[in-house]
Amino acid sequence: MAMQIYGDRVSGNCLKVKWTADKLGLAYVWIQTDVLQAQSRTPQFLALNPAGQVPMVVLEDGRPLAQSNAIILHLAQASDLIPADAYDRARMLEWMFWEQYSHEPYIAVARFQRLLLGRPADQIERRLMERGHAALARMALQLDQTPFLVGAALSLADVALVAYTRTAHEGGFDLSAYPSVGAWVARVEAALGIAP
């Protein structure tokens, strides 16, 4: 049985899994799961992932796995999306944990409120915007120096971070203030074969 990916195409977290599977040439069935319609809260879904979150995959052997970054680390094991050097691998993980803690909760949430809930710009909490800009500035510090987040080569850190950075403008963040970040988005999209 091919791997099943339960995901919502508007979710950057879900797209990370799709891009990684596509990049690695893995076979899968995409099961569109609409979070706003509570399709991740059905008894059938909760039996597979009690956290009620997408993305969630059911692996070829029928076992479930959740959390976008845990899924892509599993799918990409032993591929060149994970650096061979131990310190580079640790830095990749640093970026991936930072993404879920200090980037997604601001940049993805601002986008969600504007794009999907239709909230006007002046009703987005100021703290979201300030911390989102701090996250972009921190990425720029690195990307002023290296083409990818962990140096010269594409890694899962780029897959994880590009997901919501490439749609940051939909949350009101103007990437033209961070030229090295904008150039990196284009570079990662090209490497992953994602249409801009």
Add this chain to the structure above:
Amino acid sequence: MAMQIYGDRVSGNCLKVKWTADKLGLAYVWIQTDVLQAQSRTPQFLALNPAGQVPMVVLEDGRPLAQSNAIILHLAQASDLIPADAYDRARMLEWMFWEQYSHEPYIAVARFQRLLLGRPADQIERRLMERGHAALARMALQLDQTPFLVGAALSLADVALVAYTRTAHEGGFDLSAYPSVGAWVARVEAALGIAP
């Protein structure tokens, strides 16, 4: 040069690093870094970790590494704190990413507001408490079935999750409603040699 751990002893995220280093018998120097005093925002600190967050370690070779879960994954590589089985390893990572996204932002933040900012119980945002309880209920579902989060053996998932679960009462969460979680806290404290 021994590894340096920049951390604050009141922070569960920082204690994860200390416990892992202690369990593995690694030599280190603890550099107490008071976040409320902005000691993680000095130019010297920001040069090592532009995110301005603790814990942060400077490895023996002088290179920095941040993000609690990335640090403990690096320190514990090739130890039995990381399961040898690929699926168990993926589940461990699932718990660790879930911890930073769906547990810490509620359970640690409620504790921070009550214990460190002195805010009274009725001024803690209701959403923090609801989501904190949802996190504890999700852990209980697993720990009703297995002694540790990834089955029969202690792993970094337990180290990561015990950090703020063991002090959840300081944020107003009564663990007696989750007996399997309370028993697991004692089990992990014993395995790590932490005084209850």
